Amino acid sequence: MGVLYVDIVDDIKNKILNGVIQPGDLLQPETEMANSYGVSRTTLRKSFALLVNEGYIYTIPGKGNYVCKPTGKQYELQFDEIENLKCKIDEVSLLDVKVVEPNKKLMTHLMLGPLDRIIRIRKVTYCNKKPIEFIVVYLPYEKGNPIVEDVIKFANFHDIMESNRLHFQIKKKISIEIVKPNDEVRKHLKLNEEYVFLISQQIYSLEKNSILSYNEFYIHGEHITLNAETKI
Amino acid sequence: MGVLYVDIVDDIKNKILNGVIQPGDLLQPETEMANSYGVSRTTLRKSFALLVNEGYIYTIPGKGNYVCKPTGKQYELQFDEIENLKCKIDEVSLLDVKVVEPNKKLMTHLMLGPLDRIIRIRKVTYCNKKPIEFIVVYLPYEKGNPIVEDVIKFANFHDIMESNRLHFQIKKKISIEIVKPNDEVRKHLKLNEEYVFLISQQIYSLEKNSILSYNEFYIHGEHITLNAETKI
DNA sequence: GAGTGGTCTAGACCACAGG
DNA sequence: CTGTGGTCTAGACCACTCT
Numbered sequence: 320m321g322v323l324y325v326d327i328v329d330d331i332k333n334k335i336l337n338g339v340i341q342p343g344d345l346l347q348p349e350t351e352m353a354n355s356y357g358v359s360r361t362t363l364r365k366s367f368a369l370l371v372n373e374g375y376i377y378t379i380p381g382k383g384n385y386v387c388k389p390t391g392k393q394y395e396l397q398f399d400e401i402e403n404l405k406c407k408i409d410e411v412s413l414l415d416v417k418v419v420e421p422n423k424k425l426m427t428h429l430m431l432g433p434l435d436r437i438i439r440i441r442k443v444t445y446c447n448k449k450p451i452e453f454i455v456v457y458l459p460y461e462k463g464n465p466i467v468e469d470v471i472k473f474a475n476f477h478d479i480m481e482s483n484r485l486h487f488q489i490k491k492k493i494s495i496e497i498v499k500p501n502d503e504v505r506k507h508l509k510l511n512e513e514y515v516f517l518i519s520q521q522i523y524s525l526e527k528n529s530i531l532s533y534n535e536f537y538i539h540g541e542h543i544t545l546n547a548e549t550k551i
Numbered sequence: 552m553g554v555l556y557v558d559i560v561d562d563i564k565n566k567i568l569n570g571v572i573q574p575g576d577l578l579q580p581e582t583e584m585a586n587s588y589g590v591s592r593t594t595l596r597k598s599f600a601l602l603v604n605e606g607y608i609y610t611i612p613g614k615g616n617y618v619c620k621p622t623g624k625q626y627e628l629q630f631d632e633i634e635n636l637k638c639k640i641d642e643v644s645l646l647d648v649k650v651v652e653p654n655k656k657l658m659t660h661l662m663l664g665p666l667d668r669i670i671r672i673r674k675v676t677y678c679n680k681k682p683i684e685f686i687v688v689y690l691p692y693e694k695g696n697p698i699v700e701d702v703i704k705f706a707n708f709h710d711i712m713e714s715n716r717l718h719f720q721i722k723k724k725i726s727i728e729i730v731k732p733n734d735e736v737r738k739h740l741k742l743n744e745e746y747v748f749l750i751s752q753q754i755y756s757l758e759k760n761s762i763l764s765y766n767e768f769y770i771h772g773e774h775i776t777l778n779a780e781t782k783i
Numbered sequence: 784g785a786g787t788g789g790t791c792t793a794g795a796c797c798a799c800a801g802g
Numbered sequence: 803c804t805g806t807g808g809t810c811t812a813g814a815c816c817a818c819t820c821t
Contacts, residue, residue, distance in 0.1 A: 382807080
């Protein structure tokens, strides 16, 4: 055959698929199963590691290895506020940079108090000479924050975070909604009554346990499709 | 102090974060690095496996281990056409079940020809007595297809796929858009001019390399927010 | 051929579940 | 206490890359 531990993985997967072992079932002890496959426990454990990784089994130390119950609602989504747009970008133009006082929403999203100050950077993305995305970036005001300059200079927010190995220490969350844009957004996107995608994003610093940035992307519905798929 | 291989993982992560080793850099050979950490190569390799898994390094056999370049646009999204809705569901009512001829869009999405037949199942989800989601499920017509009955019987499409360990052999893709609903959708959702989320979903059978189902979920924008976050 | 990662073993000791 | 998984070792052999 091929590689031992892969063969074992395939064999166990098949047993699960064919119902020979069922979700929730306890597997044989590792030592025992290693013997029946005629391999060392180390090799068998390598197979198990793979199966755990792919969501087939899980382990409870001191008890044993169990077949997973299905979940399967988890998708992988790629999002980038520039690259995900359907059309070719002419320009990302800087609207303004301003220090603002936090309202309630911003205090929540940036985990700041009413006395803190916030830098707001606004941009518009153009495509075929038409504005299709309105970007608002909020950063906590810190003296000489190097990110501010980068945000002004570079079009793509994701790329900024990826420069300088910063991405290894951050976590990002997005939420995707349809909203009726307010007058401000409508003005900049030259919209009438159309609804837009609002993708809001929080960026966490894992190291300092604070929020590095809160962003809002208002995107004309015609110009974006988000795609996601299940893993494995 | 703690577990050896975890300490090594942390040490290497720190070296990457502090720029001691840079994206693209080749790491020391495994044997050599194992010696400098004073561990066996097996243990070191366990650390490396973790780092590969978390996206810090990658391996080229015969050459060596390299520090990854950042990507960081990958999010994890949970989607379930029932559980993701913001409000409490009253009912998921079955509208109709019908055998239909494929149009071009369906032929593409279900990978069928013009002579094949398709079963279409339509449902409406109610919340506070108001229709908020319009579900259309398309299944390739097969004599005695057991899925059809399940789709009619159960509200939640994801749950169907998860029953009977079916989920282990399928792959799902979704795409998320804003659309102006057509008259049909508008009628069932009792909408005027509002835009809706359209989440379309393809479900692949890994085993038979075919498409098990193509579904469309039209969801009133007020009643859903999709959340996603980066891994690790 | 020398050097790299990939696979595999046999055996040791530990921490934790459970009776 | 026994049995389970978790960690770790030292050493063997292979397949691959590069020169």
